[in-house]
Amino acid sequence: MSAPLPSALRARFQRYIEEGLSGRAAAARLKLSPATGARWRHQIQTTGRADPAVQGRPKGSGKLAPHVGFFEELIAQDPDI
Template structure:
């Protein structure tokens, strides 16, 4: 997706329309596409703001967002639960199919991570005692 056009350009467009030019003529003057000129012209005629809209998805949206409490409850019960186990629990409890990467993205977005390695670099796992 491209970046939004500058507010300066939008204000110059509005000024040209306020001076009496039609949206198509103002768009040609400023080298805008026909669609952009028509869209901005409609906003100017309806006294709507010309600020660019926020790009991207709305925060907190998505298929799995309503199930965050369900996932956090399962994680609190068993901190070592795997993504595959979370996936199967969601399917069994709510009959919702999803990918493990979707669950991972949701949990990371809300601050849940899991380190597979020990905390410090010098830590080693305990060795089992040798049998004589």
């Protein structure tokens, strides 16, 4: 997965929206896709900001999550493992 676009770009986009441009027009000025412009505009209208979404898998949902207690106990017995 690629990194989110910089927050400076998002701030410029938000200024264009506040100046009255549509999401598509602001995206065209910044050379973004129209879909990104529409998505960011919607996010600005609902939350007031265009922050990047959280990326990655949620913590504690991996294959070893059911065995965390066992590993903690094992490490507590011998911390030099």
